[in-house]
Amino acid sequence: MNNLIRFDNVTFSYGSRNVLENIDLEVREGEFLAVLGYNGSGKSTLAKLINGILVPTSGKVYVDGMDTSDENMLAEIRKTAGMVFQNPDNQIVATIVEEDIAFAPENLGLDPAEIRVRVDDAIKAVGLEKHIKDAPHKLSGGQKQRVAIAGVLAMQPRCIILDEPTAMLDPKGRSLVMGVIERLNREKGITIILITHFMEEAALADRIMILSDGRVAVNDTPKKVFSDRDRMISLGLEVPPVTELTLNLIRNGLPLEKDTIHPEELIDSLLKMKEEEA
Amino acid sequence: MSTLRLENAGFTYQKGMPDEKTAVSGVSLTFEEGDFVGIIGHTGSGKSTLIQMLNGLLRPTEGRVFIDGDDIWDDRSKLREKRFKVGLVLQYPEYQLFEETVRKDIAFGPKNLGLSEEEIDSRVREAAGFLRIPDELLERSPFDLSGGEKRRAAIAGVLAMRPEVLVLDEPTAGLDPRGRRDILDVIKNYHETEKKTVILVSHSMDDVARYANKVLVMNGGSVLYYDSVAEVFKHALELRETGLNIPTVTGILLTLRERGLAVDTDIYTPDAAAQTITETFRGRRSE
Amino acid sequence: MRDITLGQYINGDSVIHRLDPRVRLILTLAYIIVLFMFNTLLQMVLALIFILLAYALVKIPAKMLLKSLKPIIPIILFTSVLNMFFIKGDVIFSFWKISVTKQGLYYAAMMSLRVICLIASSSLLTYTSTPIQLTSALESLFSPLSRIGLPVNDLAMMMTIALRFIPTLLEETDKIMAAQKSRGANLDTGNFIQRAKALTPILIPLFVSAFRRADELALAMECRCYNGGEGRTRLNALRIRGLDWIAAAVFTACCVMVFLAGRLPL
Structure with a gap:
């Protein structure tokens, strides 16, 4: 598979301070990458570099082979790699859901009939058909965030970058938004780059990259990443509660794998142990 | 002795209008001095309305609110004085920062109480101490701080009023894991040293399970459960049925039990969960 | 405060709702202009009947209309009283130094009806148009001005x-x-x-x-690729359809008839 996103020795600095330093990163088409790191580790800067909102101080960022520092390619790059931000209120432009979703296709100058099709597809993909004519400010946080995702989907992007999309949501909204993100990745093959502070969300990814002080500290599968609890704590992060519990059990002498990151895994291996015992 | 008591309290928005909406109704309960109460419930369960009644921001449209035995709405002239016994930290409190320096911002509350300069100064220092805000930060503009620091400065602004009851609405929302831990540790430490009542509204069952000694579960504008943590999480199954999250480990234990493993399910911390699971394997229970 | 909505749009699917917002806007303006051209009581009454029929078409309850008229009642009363007492003419009755004249009553009624129609028609516009529709209507109507550099x-x-x-x-x-x-x-x-x-x-x-x-x-x-207004297309592009022409024709026909009615010896 091709690399859809490629960072080639990227450094980005504000004044004399390097926010990101010598970042090399490749994201395959269809991959689900989670980016972790404490506040100020450079995660948001990384996101903004991907679709040309920021341009590297040195090094290059390529989206589907297009150089983000080439101004002529910006529209094409932003169409390919869409962005969803943390605060749903601050990214909804229109006063009616469908008009907001239509915003990007309108900007692209598409035919009204084509816009209609894209809006309808996008709203269906996030499961908000019932709210198509509603005013965004009457929706819940989770619904607003799904409108924001639909607004990006209407560009038919191949990659969506989400910068802490669930940070301001309640658990229900969070799980609905995560459900949509997973579905887009699995069913539509859209590449996902998810920046998050929630370890359970990162556990759903194919790969986790951890930023620390503007450098890549860890870049590996969730299982590998979360099995090193001490490392995670020292990076200002944590491990999912399931992993915490598993580590406790291992300390108590149960023969479990320390890279258990999903509740079902732990439940299955415990039940299997019981069977074997009996 | 400082207790906060609600008697059949309720609140209806737009009362008497065609679009009136009852957010809370018939709530009777007592927050005892020194309790650490976690409030949980869906968005729209009435949590936010409830806590705004606690410090007199909203006047209940039915029932009454008592602080130390006095109805806070009895005597309007004393309303201000009484409401300040309950310190309320709203969601994303950093949006309330406005002064030139952190010090001045923390002093805003005490100043409104009409205290002397010396008293204000000592309260600012005390509150900054609780929130682990170093001295050099006090002279900075609150708008130059990091997200977590802003949050702590805003909470200090409420603590500086020395409330008898501290109410926090999702104080960790939007923070990174380290920021979340810091804030919760600060609150826990404050509760342990001051022995004052703390009420924490949270979406995270894991946090409530770890820090609170009592849990209030709101559902559809009324109280579903109000009891010790252990008692409330005995209803984990019912909680899950109403669509509320339960602590991750409790969820795992429930599933294990459903699938035939004899574990205890009224457990909500990873340590205790590890204990009961280990026991089923070693068969200690039969010994 | 939380539920505040700008304007007073009432969701609906009436003929008037389905008109192009530009047509609604222009017809409302035209209606207001002719209101000031009418000069007989009969014409005013007909204008009132016209707007009431429009309200019936939208199925807006009379209560809503009365509510939007409520704030202007003092103005209506004040101007009526002034008209009644200060216009000279055939005295109907008088007490102390004040006399009420036939002409005074006539003008008072004219003025009141005119103000009522004015408010009723502009309220109807906001009842049947979302703020966003009005914005796009204005955008479209003023778009020729973009040629002289107005953004x-x-x-x-x-x-x-x-x-x-x-x-x-x-x-x-x-x-x-x-x-x-x-x-x-x-x-x-x-x-x-x-x-x-x-x-x-x-x-x-x-x-x-x-x-x-x-x-x-x-x-x-x-x-989301916003780059200023240029080259943008719209999802719900405004389009004048048959219904809009019919509405404009009906309105014009009514106007002509009412103007003619003004010539009747009443």
């Missing part, structure tokens, strides 16, 4: 964003006020200067937040 599209986008953010900022104001009140801010008492000063803790956070929001919104718009 019509950008102005319309600004209007839209303002409409979108008013509820958000009102909610935000609510929250900030609650937070500062919890810290003892005294917003309700004191003299003018004290009150103005007490607003600082509300206004500063509100401005800071509005700027932050503006910043983030600009970023989000850029990410």
